[in-house]
Amino acid sequence: MAAVRTSSEIALNRVAIVSVLIATLIFLAPIYWIASTAFKPKELAITVPPTVLFQPEITPFIRLFTKRVQMQKAVDPQVYEAAPWWEKRIYDGGERVLKVGKDVQLSQYPNRFMNSLIVAIISTVLAVGMGTFTAYGFSRFKIAGEADLLFFILSTRMLPPVVVAIPMFLMYRLVGLNDSHIGLIILYVAFNLSFSVWLMKGFMDEIPKEYEEAALVDGYTRMQAFFKIVLPEAATGIAATAVFCFITAWNEYAFALIMTNRRAQTAPPFIPSQIGSGLPDWTTIAAGTFLFLLPVAIFTFLLRNHLLRGVTFGAIRK
Amino acid sequence: MASVALTHLDPASRAAARGWSDLTIRNVFIIPTLAFLIVFNIFPLIYSLGYSFTNFAANRSDPWQFVGLQNYRELLSDDHIWSNFVITAKYVIVSVAGQMIVGFGLALLLNRSFPMKGLITTLLLLPMMMSAAVVGLFWQLLYSPSWGPINYVFGLGDFAWLSNPDSALYAVAITDIWMWSPFVMLLSLAGLSAVPQHLYEAAAIDRAGWWYTFTRITLPLVSPILLIALIFRTMEAFKTFDIAYTMTTQPTAELIAIRLYKQAFQQWDTGKSCALAYIVLIMVLAITNLYVKYLNKVKER
Numbered sequence: 001m002a003a004v005r006t007s008s009e010i011a012l013n014r015v016a017i018v019s020v021l022i023a024t025l026i027f028l029a030p031i032y033w034i035a036s037t038a039f040k041p042k043e044l045a046i047t048v049p050p051t052v053l054f055q056p057e058i059t060p061f062i063r064l065f066t067k068r069v070q071m072q073k074a075v076d077p078q079v080y081e082a083a084p085w086w087e088k089r090i091y092d093g094g095e096r097v098l099k100v101g102k103d104v105q106l107s108q109y110p111n112r113f114m115n116s117l118i119v120a121i122i123s124t125v126l127a128v129g130m131g132t133f134t135a136y137g138f139s140r141f142k143i144a145g146e147a148d149l150l151f152f153i154l155s156t157r158m159l160p161p162v163v164v165a166i167p168m169f170l171m172y173r174l175v176g177l178n179d180s181h182i183g184l185i186i187l188y189v190a191f192n193l194s195f196s197v198w199l200m201k202g203f204m205d206e207i208p209k210e211y212e213e214a215a216l217v218d219g220y221t222r223m224q225a226f227f228k229i230v231l232p233e234a235a236t237g238i239a240a241t242a243v244f245c246f247i248t249a250w251n252e253y254a255f256a257l258i259m260t261n262r263r264a265q266t267a268p269p270f271i272p273s274q275i276g277s278g279l280p281d282w283t284t285i286a287a288g289t290f291l292f293l294l295p296v297a298i299f300t301f302l303l304r305n306h307l308l309r310g311v312t313f314g315a316i317r318k
Numbered sequence: 319m320a321s322v323a324l325t326h327l328d329p330a331s332r333a334a335a336r337g338w339s340d341l342t343i344r345n346v347f348i349i350p351t352l353a354f355l356i357v358f359n360i361f362p363l364i365y366s367l368g369y370s371f372t373n374f375a376a377n378r379s380d381p382w383q384f385v386g387l388q389n390y391r392e393l394l395s396d397d398h399i400w401s402n403f404v405i406t407a408k409y410v411i412v413s414v415a416g417q418m419i420v421g422f423g424l425a426l427l428l429n430r431s432f433p434m435k436g437l438i439t440t441l442l443l444l445p446m447m448m449s450a451a452v453v454g455l456f457w458q459l460l461y462s463p464s465w466g467p468i469n470y471v472f473g474l475g476d477f478a479w480l481s482n483p484d485s486a487l488y489a490v491a492i493t494d495i496w497m498w499s500p501f502v503m504l505l506s507l508a509g510l511s512a513v514p515q516h517l518y519e520a521a522a523i524d525r526a527g528w529w530y531t532f533t534r535i536t537l538p539l540v541s542p543i544l545l546i547a548l549i550f551r552t553m554e555a556f557k558t559f560d561i562a563y564t565m566t567t568q569p570t571a572e573l574i575a576i577r578l579y580k581q582a583f584q585q586w587d588t589g590k591s592c593a594l595a596y597i598v599l600i601m602v603l604a605i606t607n608l609y610v611k612y613l614n615k616v617k618e619r
Contacts, residue, residue: 013430013432016426016427016430017427017430017432019427020424020427020428020432020438021438023424023427023442024438024441024442027441027442027444027445027496027500028441028444029467030445030453030456030457030460030496031444031445031448033456033459033460033467034453034456037459045459046459046462046464046465047465048464048465048470049470050465050466050467050470130350130351130354131351133346133347133348133350133351134347134348134350134351136347137343137344137347137348138348141340141343141344143344143348147614149352151607151610152355153351153352153355154606154610155603155606155610156355156359156360158553158602158603158605158606158609159359159363159599159602160557160559160575160578160595160598160599160602161557161559162559162575162578162579162582162595163363163366163578163595163596163598163599163602164359164362164363165582166366166582166588166591166592166595167362167363167365167366167369167592168358168362169376169582169583170365170366170369170376170588171362171365173376186358187358189354189358190354190355190358190359193351193354193355194355197351219336221336221337221338222337222338222340222343223337223338223343224337226343247447250449251448251449251450251451251452253449253450253451253452253559253560253564254559254560254575254579258579258583267452268449268451268452268560269451271451271452271455272451272452272455272564275455275458282459285455285456286456289452289453289455289456292449292452293448293449293452293453296447296448296449297444297447297448299447300440300443300444300447301440304436304439304440304443307443307504308504308505308507308508311446311501311504311505312505312546312613313613315546315613315614315616316505316508316543316546316616
């Protein structure tokens, strides 16, 4: 813009900023609705007009983590008095928490959440580990048909999950990997590996070759130079790549839906399956969704300076 | 003695003499990844290519037969499949066009300095980072005809977005636009910030109007990156499965990926679904090829 601004330019600028703020509110509204529903009393989740302001409570989270049944008659006052605060909240809703002896029975949610964590973390470590080595190889050495190999690697990422899932399902059935953590981890590594190679290659290309060459002159072997010079320099890139791979694996739905049903089921196919056929309890679903989205929201803020790179496979760096 | 003898070599060769050669390291670093991708991506595709010529059904144990090109012939003359492709094309056009307009519009608005710009940009990017299946599920509540905030805010009464055959597909597209406009915005912002300031200054000196500056300077310089966003989103929209699958069961919103899923895992028509998967795959690879071509073009600049 020109250094001297006319009053109409200033006015235009103000209009633009106000529009941005309004757009931001519109874009955040659905996310606010998820977060707020997670803290609503059950009856306020589905009101006309929709409830925006209310006294927040954490009862949906208690429901999320426990197995409950509807009570036929009112709870015995003595039992109610003796119950801990969180159990009272369940009694207040006309339900009771299922127990085996004295142990509270947990719902399936914590198990599905753990499955998501296990699969996402292990597949991320493997994909980023292999991707870092491969990216270094592509960045530093002459490779015949390099462009074709890189295209091949990227194209595996573009395969529609359902297309890959059909043969993988049949093969997993033969070797007994259906509904297993390992089976899902392999699929996620295959899916994230290409991304990790492309993104890490961008980061590796930015580390000056002279660093390693100096180390080689000083008597390091190539491997020592890689581990002691290159890897520390690439630490930021590795972290950013890892967070991207984690988010992708964490969010993945199609493979998880097809390949798992009980033992290894992750949160994305589990949460929609909670809808059931009757009137859904949106507060409990929102509580589960809220906890599931929280890590991604935090990671988005940590990654904010690398997002552009991530979504363009390292091609555009700002 | 040895170190003396090596001094005439270049550093890389001397390092190689001490440990692994560069060639060995290159192979050790690259081959496992290529092998992994071949075993878990290419081999399954070859496997399913074989099944695409059979009448194999994964839920039955009776022997399958080789049927040649019959699956492909049947699919290409099946009106149902064609209607799935038409639905998918409508979806791709509406949702990608929406994303391009909203995303580029947001970028134009954001392309100036103001307080908390970084925070606001990051907040706007949140939707695209979230799980489409899980967030899509929640849009069911937002769209609800009885108590959905959307109908309340826009005064639409009991309009049933997701169970109305005419609107289901567009309701999903709106959610997709909400999720992915931030992607176009992010790329457009990068393109806009790369336009040299002196061009705008020169235009201002020439008293060029806003529209002239926009169409003669901004658009031409940002278009390569907009094209990248367009191709990438087209490819992703074509593959859409999760968001539409969790949001609606309307046949009018049955995208090709959903059709493929149902044929493979609900009807267990495995042989035929392998054939359909190949038809989809070829289309996706064609777009991928285009994408990488333009990506490399932008990269070289």
